[in-house]
Amino acid sequence: MREMIVSELTQAVQELARGFARFLPRLIVLVIIAFAGWVIAYLLKILARSILRLIRFDRLSDNAGASQLLAKAALPPSSELVSRFVFWVGWLGFILLGISVLGIFGLQEHIARFFLFLPRLFAAMLIMFLGLLAASFFSRAALLAAVNSNLPSPRFLANSIRGIIIVFALSMVFEELDIAQQTVLVAFGIAFGAIMLGLAIAFGTGGKELAQRFLESRLRHRHEEEKNEDELSPL
Amino acid sequence: MPLKQDALWYKDTIIYQVHVRTFYDSNGDGIGDFQGLEQKLEYLAELGINAIWLMPFFPSPLRDAGYDIADYRSVNPGYGNLEDFQKFLNSAHERGIRVIIEMVLNHTSDQHPWFQQSRSSRDNPYRDWYVWSETDTRYAGTRIIFLDTEMSNWAWDPVSKAYYWHRFFSHQPDLNYDNAAVREEMWSVMKFWLEAGVDGFRLDAVPYLTEREGTNCENLPETHAILKDFRRRLDAQFPGRMLLAEANQWPADLRPYFADGDEFHMAFHFPLMPRMFMGVKLEDRKPITEILQQTPEIPASCQWCLFLRNHDELTLEMVTDMERDYMYDVYAGNKAMRLNLGIRRRLAPLLDNDRRCIELMNGMLMSLPGTPIIYYGDEIGMGDNVNLGDRDGVRTPMQWSGGWNAGFSSADPESLCAPLILNPIYGYPAINTLSQRQTPHSLFSWMRRMIAVRRSAKVFGYGSIDFLYPANHRILAYVRRFENETVLVVNNLSSAAQAVELDLRAFKGSILIEMFGRNIFPRVGDLPYLLTLGPYQFYWFRLRRI
């Protein structure tokens, strides 16, 4: 009996050792890949930072209003953030690659899915960024137009436009990332429809008098403005 | 070739204006003569002209190139005698060339026996043959024609101790046409020459025959009555002969000289001529079309006489002040060229010897409605001499060759009636008939071909004219029509190439046949007809529906 146990143990240890001996090179490969990945990721980070500086990404980000958001969150500037992101994504990618070398069953599928997810993540980030840029541009355009036309509440108008565009962008991001797509779509539809319906009801019935006074005051304001119009031309 | 019997011969003739004195000297005395002219009829026949207009050849002190006549029934001895004239006339007729002579009705030389008689005494029978006055205030306001030399239309005669009326030089007293004897005598003079066989008269200075107080003494009804009387007698006694009016007037004022076809047969279209020159300088047809738009219709038996240059200055009387200033500046920058509200230059120097422009001007001359007149020497591009007095610069001897005295005379050069043109550009070694007759592409050869084409179509002499008004104002285009002949003439007045679109829809379906080369051009369709023309180029197209 004892010999059997010893023999089994020995066999088991030998198996273990053989398994370990088979696993160890893969582990070493993983470490090597991870290390190489770190180096490459670091280089990519530097490259990304240079490219972003070249295209004045920080300024674009300022225009988009993203810099202000990041500053509030005590995060580093946009270009630095993106380059760090590039570093971590790159290194993570290499690590996952190394892990896939280990041959752990089931993990490979998840790793593959992760790599497939990456382009959509980038696309979503780009959409968001462009959305922020557009929101900033159009809200500022609206602000300037409203101020120069002497409309009331120009900032409210500008912020409304900014909000609408950001909401648009967000919904596109969620759609791109395939996160709660139906939910977002329906929610957006309901919210948008509700706002429109609400405005219609407000102006049509409940706010009838308000609307009437508003319109009257606008027209009178315009008329008074015209009555008080300068006889001057700037040119 | 005997003369064709054609009552309307003057409508389709090409007239050559020549001065016997400076054309050809046959006897070596330095003065041209009739025998010489007769010898050169062969040259004129080669050129293709079929009528000669002779400048005055009567005895004269020659203080106005023979327009100051001292004897109406004779020939200046320097040019020959009556017999020579008759021989020349007969030879011309044999070659099919008609002869038109000057008849200066308005005035005579102060050397004429009539004036000598008239001034001698107030009782002389010829006293009333001229217009005398005790004062120089009659007919006030009448314009002076020779502004550069005359201060008044009245001249004081120390012999007669009275003033006499003269519209031209003071040595050319005006005849008094209120006197029937004058009228009869002048008809008698005309009859004398008509019986000799002349085919017509250029009646000089006709607007001024009569004077009336309170008028401008031009174009008076009395004048027209006298002229109509002459015409009546001419038609009755000498049918087929022609009267040509020299009346420097606006077209509307010229119209009465045609009356109902019972006054003059022809009249010079004076206002058109300067406008042709203006048109090519401005590169704009406006001056030309506007004066022709103002030109009234004339009776079917009548004809305008067109010319580019003549023995007088290029007159600028019938233009506005602005137009005159422009013409002076562009054509007579040297003030020595200006005379009596005109420019005393020949055709070629006026056009800076630009052959293309000379051809264009002759092309218009030959294709506009009227009888064209070529001034002697212009067919070879002769030059002028502004250093000679009065208008003598354009009356220099004809240049026949590059040899002795330009082949004009065998006399000593110093004894010539007028100095020759010597400069390298226009001088006789460069410009002469001998070399040009031998050169197929000389101006003479071109003129000869041009005249032949012109004579090949009756439409130019007899036809109507309808202007096309293409949007390109540098193009002067018109259609001439007569019976079944239709000719389209297109002239580029610009020194640069031009493109023009012509509205020829009225001639849709016609083929254009260019008349010089006789090549066909595309058929007229619905679209505007596009033509391109080189600098100063012109086309004559016969339109045929085939």
Add this chain to the structure above:
Amino acid sequence: MLEEVSTKKSVAALRTDVKISEEGLLTDDFVRQLINVGEVDILVGLPTYNNAKTVGPVVAAIQSGILQWFPRDRAAIINTDAGSRDGTPEMVVGASIDDVRRREFNRLALRTLHSISMQYGSTVARGTALRTVLSAGELLQAKATAIISPDSTNIQSDWLRDLLKPICRDNFDLVLPTYARHKFEGILVTNLLYPMTRALYGLRIREPYASEFAFSSRLGSQFLAQNQWNDDGAGEGSEVRLTLAAITGGLRIGQSFLGAKNHTDRHAADLVPALRQTVGVLFWSMDPNFLLWSSKTGSQPIPTTGAEQEFTHDPRRVNRKRLHEMFRSGVAELASVFQSILSAATLEELQKIAGLAEEDFHYSAELWVRTVYEFAAAHHKAVISRDHIVQALAPLFRGRALTFLMENRNSSADRVEANIESLCLEFERLKPYLLEMWSGKK
């Protein structure tokens, strides 16, 4: 019949043949008309859009000016129209003098005068209108071209002489007008365009943006060749660009006094478009011409025929309260925008004066100049959209206009001129500040 056909065809072409030929700007029909016009010495360009009420006398004055002052020159009038529906092009085309239209004044005209028209689009685009005239002028080899505004209701025939003779006879390349204006008219010109152009480029051009001006073929060809027609709104602000092209090209510029300016130019009344066409273009010009303007100090007068400027001071209705309100609200509402453009010190000062009551309000010359220069620098760096930068200047300009109105309320013409001159000197004095802002040292 032929006359009717040719007239009807050209008018019909105005309506239907708008399609641009494959070659580009000039329609085929217009090119045919140019062939008919041929080479000219003088060209007069008349851009229009529904100006039937005013264009008649303008065209008559142009015609009269040509006949009187340039009777021997080959001339043509070119109308570039934006799709008028009130018969404006027909009125201009009717000014032709030729042997087809037989009229009284034909006798006064030595030559044919063509008056042709082309519809370049269906909306007003001043740049395209000018470019059409430039292109036509180049094809016609025009030695001198004048542009006349179709609503200059008090135009005289002498204007053509005053604009064109310096080009034709004295070899100038650009002749700009000077006017007798009301002291409160054209504040954008007197308080910004004139002094800043003067400070930048060293030339005292009173009206860098003009409705009437004349230029030589040399300047026209150079300007046409500059490939700026494709960037923004069909060449906005072409008038100022032309002036700048003459300045930067070292060409000869002069001025001619034309008299009273009496335009009903609708475009000039709206401040933001006016800013775009003028200040926007001026800022834009600074980038490519940095080496030129950065080295200039001081300024020189330019040859002027007649008065350099005249001011009238008849009573005019001015809504000062509105100006003050718009300045205040502008400073408040656009704070976030101004933060990107202005320095902290300048913004703080502006916010301080925005808090003042109307009677105490004062936007000093020095502050104004700093404001403008900081805007110019921000435009150069494109801290935000450049068009937004130009728009953001509008409320601040209103504040400056208010100060100008109040300062010169009771001033004589000489006093007004002195105040403007003092502002100009301030612009010149603070030019080093502009250079510092430009290079980012501040």
